[in-house]
Amino acid sequence: MLPTLSLAFGLALIAALLGWIGTGAVVAGITRISLPAAAVVVALVAGATFLGAINTYQLLRIDNQIPPFHRYLPLYWFSWSLGLVLPGQIGDMAALSALLRKHDIPITRSLGRTLADKITSIIIFALAALPGIAALAVEFPLPIMQRGTAVIAAILSVCAISVTLVLLRNSLRLRHLIQLATEIPREITLLIRHHPIPLLNNLLLTLIKLLVTAAAYQAVLGAVSPIPPPSLTTVASLMSISALVAYVPVTFNGIGTAEITGVAVFGTVGLSAANVISAYLLLRLLVLAVAWIPSTVWLLTLAIGRKNAAG
Structure with a gap:
């Protein structure tokens, strides 16, 4: 019921944005992209995902008999694909842990390592978002905007609560819940104490x-957009604000909430709402394609292999 409501709410937010801005203007923006430009975006998305796979792999392989990277990559890619259609951007953690359990890696260990990676990402996003929040405070000099650190703290708190709720929902027995609640923080603590170099690599x-x-x-x-985009550092800061909002499990993968935030933050650098929504929706479509086309091919390859093995 809740997933259906979150999906419906996200789509309603998108519909409201399209009604406010105008569907024609958004479609015109989306269709403005050229094939070479789309290829560049696809390559960058795939590159970022590949870096994410390396990041989690170098944490998971500590004290584990993890599969070789070329076999781990499809597992990570498929888990990431699932995370794109689940609320709160943490479905990838649960999916990857479930897949790795088949390789005799305890779920508490895999969850602890992937959660450490997720926490690092949230911290980096929060730090990168600070200049953008400062710019918003200047653009909209309201008391609430001047307390940017409080906004980030609230978002981080909601993210932590979201992770806890997912673990609670996915734990069928109290014994498993207690085990997760005690062993996952212990796993993260062990990483910090005994494996600081992989954690520093993860941060970089x-x-x-x-x-x-x-x-x-x-x-x-x-x-x-007909006007040049902002600098890379400015985009990174403003994008980080909407990325943090997307972590809050109100809608599927922040659909609707991220777009509304994007309109607000990129509006401070002169980008129109139509161009921002066009960019966000187009990027969502390209990300889904990068995620699910390889994942579908991998699933079909597995199915064909099992069918041939069966006879």
Whole structure:
């Protein structure tokens, strides 16, 4: 019931935005992108995802007999694809942990490692968002905007609560819940104490991934807008604000809420609402294609392999 409501709410927000801006203007912006520009965006999205796979792999392989990277990559890619259609951007963690359980990796360990990666991403996004929040405070000098740190703290708190709720919902027995609640923080603590170098590598790769993702946003904004897009650092900061909002599990993968935030933040640098919505929706479509086309091919390959093995 809740997933249906969150999807309906997100689509209603998109419909409201299209009604306010005008569907024709948004469609015109989306169709303005050229094939080479779309290819650049696709390559950047795929590159950011590949970096994410490396990031989680180098944490998961510590003290684990994890599959080789070429076999791990499809597992990560498919889990990421699932996360794109689940609320709160944490469905990828649960899916990846379930897949790795078949390779004898305890779910508490995989959840702990992937949660550490997710926390790093949220911290990087929060730090990158600070200049954008400061710009919003100048553009809209309201008391609430001047307390940017409080806004980030609230978002981080909601993200933490969201992770907890998902773990609660997916835990069928109290014993499993207690085990998860105690062992996952212990796993993260062990990483911090005994494996600081992989965590520092994770931090660096997450920063690079942020810049690659920002480059994808910059490319798509430049493709749909008649005016040049902002600088890469500006896009990274403003994009991070909407990315943090997308973590709040109100709608599927922040659909609607991220777009509304994008209109507000990119409006401060002169981009029209129509161009921003066009860019966000186009990027969503390209991301889904990058995610699900390889995932579908992988699933079909598995199915064909099992059928041939069966006889």
